[in-house]
Amino acid sequence: MIQVIDLVKKFDQTVVLRHVSADFHDGKVNMIIGHSGSGKTVLMKTMIGLHTFEEGKIIYDLTYPHPTRKDVNDMNENEIQMLHREVGMLFQGSALFDSMTVLENVLFPLEMFSQMSKEERTERAMFCLRRVNMPEHALSLMPAKISGGMQKRVAIARAIVLQPKYLFCDEPNSGLDPKTSLVIDQLIHEITEEYQICTIVNSHDMNSIMEIGDNIIFLKNGEKKWQGSNKEIFHADNEDLDDFVFASNLFKKVKATNQ
Amino acid sequence: MIIKLASGVGQYLYLLKRVFRWPDRWRMFMRQFIAELDKQALQSLPIVFIISIFIGAIITIQGKTNTENPLLPAYTTGLLTRETLLLEFSSTILCLILAGKVGSNIASEIGTMRITEQIDAMEIMGVNSANYLILPKILALVLMMPFIVIISDAIGLLGGYGVAVLTDIITKEDYLYGIQYAFNPYYVTFGIVKSVVFAFIITSMSSFYGYHVRGGALEVGKASTTAVVNSSVTILLFDLILTKILL
CATH class of the missing domain: 3.40.50.300 (P-loop containing nucleotide triphosphate hydrolases)
Structure with a gap:
């Protein structure tokens, strides 16, 4: 609260x-x-x-x-x-890191702060991306290559990946x-x-x-x-x-x- | 004006305080650092090669023209080329050129991240964005600058040698004797020390202007220009100070 x-x-x-x-x-x-x-x-x-x-x-x-x-x-x-x-935050313009792929964007908070192994990190990021219904083929794309709606979904996945x-x-x-x-x-x-x-x-x-x-x-x-x-x-x-x-x-x- | 300047210096020092901290994750820092080595240093090598070889050749031709005097020995041109390259061109002039290339790149990259809220996103995650984004840039260029200067010195001398080989302005023997005559190794150290300071000025000042952008694309462009202009002026100021102190 x-x-x-x-x-x-x-x-x-x-x-x-x-x-x-x-x-x-x-x-x-x-x-x-x-x-x-x-x-x-x-x-x-x-x-x-x-x-x-x-x-x-x-x-x-x-x-x-x-x-x-x-x-x-x-x-x-x-x-x-x-x-x-x-805290997780979904920005108005999504604020995805444009030098990283969709998957790397969601992995970023985990790589910075979690103590998970590489496999666990990838599994958690994939879970969050699946949770927001991101298609598998889009995970290796850069944010500029996906639609605005998809960008919002990736941003939500990134916001919840550390279970805020x-x-x-x-x-x-x-x-x-x-x-x-x-x-x-x-x-x-x-x-x-x-x-x-x-x-x-x-x-x-x-x-x-x-x-x-x-x-x-x-x-x-x-x-x-x-x-x-x-x-x-x-x-x-x-x-x-x-x-x-x-x-x-x-x-x-x-x-x-x-x- | 003075208050604005003092406030700007204060903000710059505060940013540096946030930059020079232990990275949250060394693995992530090393990844960024290696990327910056490529972006700031290795990708600058082609322009360093081109400029150095031309300037070396031009100094040799102009040096010969201006020292055409029976009282001056024939090796003077080689000597002049070497001293100009070691003392001023490969450190100061090259850094002024890199301030344009690297400085504008850094200011616009960080500025765009600021206006698209990518930096806010990092801060909200609990990442020290100044440390994560700026420290690898500063360290990459500061670490690589001595090598860039040495490469520039060598390529510049090669440019002068090209003039000796391809034209009849000066003989190869006179040129080679000139560039070795009364060589003072301290001049190389002097050039490297200056360039390391200039590398710090370029990366930190450009990052500062990019990091504090407010507004939109227009402001990013302005920040990029301001970064290049102000870091160039600061380089010249420090060139004067360091030359007075070190020579």
């Missing part, structure tokens, strides 16, 4: 996150939603430690070196590095067609339930939100305006959320039907 308490983040004098508090649960897909520029990516990157923050706390449940709960601000450089080994406790996904559907988006969403949902990890997805795709959003945090102008599940979203009495959710005609019709 991750607890964000009263988080304030500024870039120079511009306040990007205004006293955001939210809980992110294990075994659930926790979604940060909002319009472009609402602070979703900044919140996610701040939670991972890629940005520093001015006020507040980000408390993680840690396993190494022993089970404990700790605020990111109280961690030293070594502890941050250990935390990162419990936390999986961060930054706009996993961006640049994908609706069918591939659905496949990626289902994959994220299955992996979250299967490994009981705390998954945090940053998205503004309503289909995705309705499909997998177990715990939704809605941001507007850097402020948390609403928190609930995808089942509650249509019945929420929140003008800002309505403005976001019912921006598309499709969801306006869904709302009308529900009423």
